[in-house]
Every structure is written in structure tokens, then in C-alpha cells.
Amino acid sequence: MTVLGSATAMTLCERMRRVAAIAATHADAVDTAARFPREAVDAMRQERLLGCQIPVELGGDGASVAEISELCTILGQACSAAAMVFAMHQIKVSSLVSHGEGDDWHRGFMARVAGEQLLLASATTEGGIGGNLRNSICAIEVDGDTCRLQKDATVISYGTEADAILITSRAHPAAASSDQVMTVFLKDQYTLERTHVWDTLGMRGTCSDGFLFKGEAPAKQILPRPFAEIAAQSMLAHSHILWSAVWYGIAADAFVKAQAFVRAAARRSPDQVPPGALRVAEASALLQGVKASIVAAIEKYDAARQDEDKLSAMSFAVAMNNLKIASSQTILSIINHCMLICGILAYKNGTPFSLGRHLRDAHSAQLMISNDRILGNTSTMLLVHKQDTSLYG
Numbered sequence: 151m152t153v154l155g156s157a158t159a160m161t162l163c164e165r166m167r168r169v170a171a172i173a174a175t176h177a178d179a180v181d182t183a184a185r186f187p188r189e190a191v192d193a194m195r196q197e198r199l200l201g202c203q204i205p206v207e208l209g210g211d212g213a214s215v216a217e218i219s220e221l222c223t224i225l226g227q228a229c230s231a232a233a234m235v236f237a238m239h240q241i242k243v244s245s246l247v248s249h250g251e252g253d254d255w256h257r258g259f260m261a262r263v264a265g266e267q268l269l270l271a272s273a274t275t276e277g278g279i280g281g282n283l284r285n286s287i288c289a290i291e292v293d294g295d296t297c298r299l300q301k302d303a304t305v306i307s308y309g310t311e312a313d314a315i316l317i318t319s320r321a322h323p324a325a326a327s328s329d330q331v332m333t334v335f336l337k338d339q340y341t342l343e344r345t346h347v348w349d350t351l352g353m354r355g356t357c358s359d360g361f362l363f364k365g366e367a368p369a370k371q372i373l374p375r376p377f378a379e380i381a382a383q384s385m386l387a388h389s390h391i392l393w394s395a396v397w398y399g400i401a402a403d404a405f406v407k408a409q410a411f412v413r414a415a416a417r418r419s420p421d422q423v424p425p426g427a428l429r430v431a432e433a434s435a436l437l438q439g440v441k442a443s444i445v446a447a448i449e450k451y452d453a454a455r456q457d458e459d460k461l462s463a464m465s466f467a468v469a470m471n472n473l474k475i476a477s478s479q480t481i482l483s484i485i486n487h488c489m490l491i492c493g494i495l496a497y498k499n500g501t502p503f504s505l506g507r508h509l510r511d512a513h514s515a516q517l518m519i520s521n522d523r524i525l526g527n528t529s530t531m532l533l534v535h536k537q538d539t540s541l542y543g
Contacts, residue, residue, distance in 0.1 A: 159217050165197040166221045170228035177229035181507050184354035186311050190225070190232035191269065199236070201264030203243045208257060209264035215244075215388060216448045219395040226399020227406075230511040231355025233399060235269075237392040238307055238356075241385060242270040242316045245332065248384035249375040256373065259314075259334060271312035273363055277302035281519045284381060285327040289320035290372065297333060297369040300362070304346060307358040313337050317363060318377055330377035333367070340365035352510030353518075383461040387451045389519075390470045394444050394477035397515050401440065401481040404508045405433050408488035411495070411503050426491035433487040440477050440484070447473045464535040471528045478515035485509050 173190035180187045194200055203218060204210025213221075218240050225233035243263065250256030262268060274283040288301040299319050306315065314336050321331045346360030373380065408430055415424035450469055454460035485508050489496045492503040499506055 158211060158213070159220070162199070162202060162211060162213060162217055162221060163224060165199055166224045169193040169197055169199065169232075170225050173225060173229035173232040177232070178507065180229060180231055180355035181352075181511075184349060184357070186308055186357050187229055187232035187235060187355045188311075190229055191235060191311070194236060195267040198264075198267060200239060200267045200269060201243075203240055203247055204260050204264040205247065205251070208261045210260075215391055215451060219391055219444065219448060222392050222395035223399040223402065226396040227403040229355070230396060230400045230508070231353055233396040234353060234356050234393075235308055237396050238272060239270050240392060241388045242272050244384045244388040245316060245373065245380050246334075249380050250373055253370075253374050255368075255370045256334070259371075266313075268313035269308070269311065271306055271309050271315045273301060273303040273306045273309075273315050273317040273361075275303060275305045277304050277360075279327075280304065281523060283318065283385075283519070284330070284378070286318055286320045286330050287327065289323040289325060290331060290333060291323060292369050292372075295369055296366060297372060298366045299333065299335075300364050302345070302360075303363050304360040305358045306342070306361050306363070307356045309342055309357075309359060309361055311357070315340065315363070315365075317365070321376070328378070332373045332377045332380055333365075334371045334373070335365040335367050336371075339367040351513060352507070353514040379458075379462075382467065383455075383458060386467060386470050387447070387455075387461075390474040391444060391447050391451065393515070393518070394440070394447070394473055397477055397481045397512065398437075398440050398444060400508050400512055401437060401484040404485045404488040404505050405430075405437050407496070407503050407505065408433060408491040411492045429487050429491045433484050433491075436480055436484045436487070440480050443473055443476055464531045465538060468528055468531055468535060468537075471524050474519075474524060475521055475528075478521060481512050481515060482509075485512050 169190060172193045173187060176189045201209060202211040202213040206212040222233055222237045225236055246256055246260050275281050276287055278287050279285050288299060290297050290299045301317060301319060314334055316332055316334055318330050318332050321329045341364050342361040344359050345362055348358045412424045412426045412430050447470060454466055460466060485505060489505050495501045495503040496505040498504060
């Protein structure tokens with residue numbers, strides 16, 4: 151596992167802290183107007199963080215999943231929408247790094263991502279299927295050296311802002327719904343017709359509108375590995391780890407506010423234990439649990455990532471699913487504790503202890519991808535897979 155005290159990791163964190171300072175300044179405006187966190191993304195480009203996962207020989211930093219998770223947490227404490235944009239971008243980059251490095255076109259594209267700081271979006275959801283990313287209705291059509299695709303994509307986060315979209319489809323018109331490929335389409339190779347507007351309770355700045363996607367590109371832009379392998383071996387782990395890191399950042403910022411509130415109360419009445427002090431201790435324990443779960447998942451991924459059999463094993467999928475379920479549920483408990491600690495000042499907008507945005511953004515965690523869908527998949531696997539009950543297994 152990468153040591154986060156390394157010089158590279160420290161430099162990455164310093165760069166992201168500069169981005170976070172900018173993101174925090176605009177976080178409330180991004181949320182209120184449900185607008186793209188442009189200032190934060192421009193700062194990411196300025197700090198050359200969009201290509202940080204790209205291998206060094208292709209112009210990136212070769213950042214590990216541990217390092218990128220730390221960056222997500224830093225940004226999550228400033229602006230959760232900006233952090234989620236960064237996380238979703240890095241999940242797409244992981245598909246390229248893990249499954250496109252042996253292909254000339256995709257190596258060249260990775261060099262462009264690092265050199266030009268391109269922002270990547272994802273189109274895996276589809277009308278009629280919803281969030282079941284392992285099935286598609288639409289099919290890519292290959293005609294000689296050209297491929298064409300039309301997809302009713304019910305969600306493409308920051309779709310109009312992206313420089314490229316990685317999109318899933320059936321491998322050909324006669325393919326089964328689960329026989330899928332992922333294709334890279336550059337901005338000038340597709341059109342987007344908006345079909346749904348993203349007006350939501352939280353995570354408003356991800357601008358996750360729905361679109362009718364129509365694209366035409368060289369067929370060599372189809373990733374060479376089946377999407378089933380991409381989903382199991384890179385997307386599953388990166389999605390649940392990086393999302394959890396963002397959610398941890400949201401909860402951590404709420405905890406910092408609550409701790410500051412209790413400390414201020416203690417200074418005002420030094421002879422009394424503030425009424426919220428016990429809840430701070432409870433929130434601290436919950437926060438540490440989320441952190442430990444993320445670190446354990448990163449270590450499990452690092453141990454398995456050179457072995458395709460381990461990455462595709464049921465035990466690995468169950469572990470990653472459990473991380474997503476646990477972190478998405480626990481952060482709500484943490485933020486609720488913090489709301490009770492800070493009281494009406496947390497409930498009101500515009501105070502130093504306001505937590506309304508944190509709470510609303512955190513509610514997205516159980517819905518993207520739905521916890522019920524994940525629990526259903528896990529329950530099916532556990533019918534045939536024995537749960538690992540060892541401490542270090």
C-alpha cells in the first residue's frame with residue numbers, strides 16, 4: 151500500500167488543499183444555484199490534479215487509490231459536489247489505467263487527459279434499466295472503422311461540462327443485455343439532448359441531468375476489455391472507495407464544526423461539561439469506524455489488484471459492497487449527532503455551524519447506487535459464498 155507520508159503524496163495533498171480553499175469559498179453558491187463547481191474544477195486543472203492517476207510515463211503522477219482517496223476526503227471537507235465530480239472523474243480514469251494501458255489509442259488518450267487536463271464523465275445509467283450498470287438496452291454499432299451509439303442516458307453527471315464521456319452499451323445489436331463494452335467519446339464526437347433536469351435535495355452541483363446521447367467515433371475508441379471485467383476489476387473498488395472517501399470528508403467537516411461548538415461552550419463555562427460533549431465522543435467513534443473501513447478496503451484492493459481472479463472473486467465484491475453500505479449509512483448518523491450538538495445554529499443557514507448542506511448531500515450516499523440494489527446483489531452472493539469471519543482475512 152502506498153505510504154501517504156511519501157513526498158509525492160504530500161505534494162498531491164498540498165495541491166488539493168489549495169483547490170479546497172477555493173472550493174469552500176463557492177460551496178454554498180454552488181449548492182444554492184445548483185451550478186457546476188467551475189472554480190474548483192478550474193483549480194484542479196491549474197494544480198494538474200485531473201491527471202494525477204495517469205502513469206508517470208504518460209504525463210501523470212501515478213497516484214494510487216490511497217492517495218486519490220485522501221484527495222477526495224480533503225475536497226469533501228470543503229465542497230462535496232466538487233469532491234464528487236473529482237471522484238467520478240477519477241473512477242473513469244481508473245478504467246483507462248486498469249484496462250486500456252495495453253492499447254495504443256487509449257494510451258494516447260491517457261496522455262491527453264494528463265497533458266490537457268481533460269474532465270471525464272460517465273454514462274452507465276439508462277432509461278428502462280436505471281442504475282443497473284451491468285445491463286444495457288442500447289447497443290453500439292460498428293461499421294468498418296466507425297462506431298455509432300444512441301443511448302437514453304437518464305443521468306450523466308456534469309455531462310455538458312465534460313471533455314469526454316465513457317459510455318456503456320451492449321457489445322453489438324445481437325448481444326445479450328449483460329454483454330457490454332465501454333467506449334470513449336470525445337466532446338466533438340457526440341451530441342447531448344437534455345431530457346431530465348437535476349433539481350435535487352443535495353449534491354446539486356454535480357449537475358446530473360439526463361440526456362439523449364448520440365455519438366459517432368472511430369471504433370478503436372472502444373475499450374479492449376469487456377465491461378464485465380472493467381466493472382468487477384476497477385470500477386467496483388474505485389467507486390465504493392472514492393465515494394466513501396468523499397462522504398467521510400463531509401462527515402469529518404461536520405464533526406469539526408461540532409467539536410468547535412462544544413469547545414466554545416466549554417470556554418464560556420469552564421466549570422461545567424458542555425451538554426454536547428458526550429455526543430462529540432459518540433460521533434468521534436463513528437467517524438473512526440468509517441475511516442477504518444475505508445483504509446481496510448484500500449488495503450484489500452491493493453493486495454488483490456495484481457490478481458484478476460481475486461478482483462473478480464465474490465469475497466472481494468462483498469467486501470466492497472459492504473464498505474459502501476456501511477459508510478453511506480454511518481455518515482448520516484455522524485451528521486445527525488453533529489446537528490444535535492450544534493442545535494439551532496446547525497439548522498439555520500449562514501452560521502459558522504450550519505450543517506444543512508452537509509445533511510442534504512449526505513442523503514445522496516444511500517441512493518447512488520441504491521443501497522437496496524447493492525444489498526440485493528450481496529444477498530445473492532452470500533447464498534453461495536461463505537462470509538470471511540477472520541480478523542485479517
